[in-house]
Amino acid sequence: MPVSNRLETATRPAFLPRGVAAPEVGALPLAGITILLVEDSRFASDALRLICQRSGARLRRAESIAKAWAHLRTYCPDVVIVDLGLPDGRGDRLIRDLGNSGRVQVVLGLSGDPDGRALALAAGAKGFLEKPLHSLGAFQRAILRHVPGRFAPTVRDDDDPFNVAADPLALRDDLVHAAALLAAAPDAAARGYLARFVAGIARSAGDTDLAEAAGAAARGDEGVARLRSLVQRRLGDSAAF
Secondary structure, three states: OOHHHHHHHHHOOOOOOOOOOOOOOOOOOOOOOEEEEEOOOHHHHHHHHHHHHHHOOEEEEEOOHHHHHHHHOOOOOOEEEEEOEEOOEEHHHHHHHHHHHOOOOEEEEEEOOOOHHHHHHHOOOOEEEEOOOOOHHHHHHHHHOOOOOOOOOOOOHHHOOOOOOOOHHHHHHHHHHHHHHHHOOOOHHHHHHHHHHHHHHHHHHOOHHHHHHHHHHOOOHHHHHHHHHHHHHHHHHOOOO
16 A cells, blocks of 8 residues: 555544545634524533634524524524523423424534433434533534534544633623523522523533532522522622623
8 A cells, every 4th residue: 555545544534434635724624514503501602603613614593492493494504402401491302303303414412411411312312512612623523423524623632722712791691691580589490490501501611609509599499599699799700791
């Protein structure tokens, strides 16, 4: 075998189809791919927006199940990424409904809870992404695995140069939303959604105290009072944003 062919075989990623050239440095492996993100957190959405921008994908966002279906009535994305905790229903149910509809070929689950992987896959998701998303290469691979005939990722996990730093204003918007939900004296169902929403933004922000308070809020009114106080404190800390 010629040296050049041996070198190509050694360096070609296993999932890159034969006949598809590896990209030049700086190429955008997800160019031309459209992604619909169904995610209620602006902070998590902004992180994914930055990753898609760097990868070349076009991203649209729907913050609820109802708005996701509204998007799908007007266009057909290549990939739909569904958060498992949504304000108007369960994300795994949307994943199942999307599969039954035949409108989308690739649906991925998304959650800050690693236990959500089994739930998403059981509902028919092709794969699962765990929040917070920090690796550009891992995200590119998760998409390319289900979109054949594309370029290889531009980076590997171990040399990923891209530091995802979501907009702190988006985090503040999420905290304002949480404060509004807390002010509305949530019932048990609303409290469950609130706890999952705050736990998700806490994981994305690396805020362990807020994550613990969200867990306490899911268990009863005393925890809700603690969470209300902590959210107000975080909003005070972020007043300069």
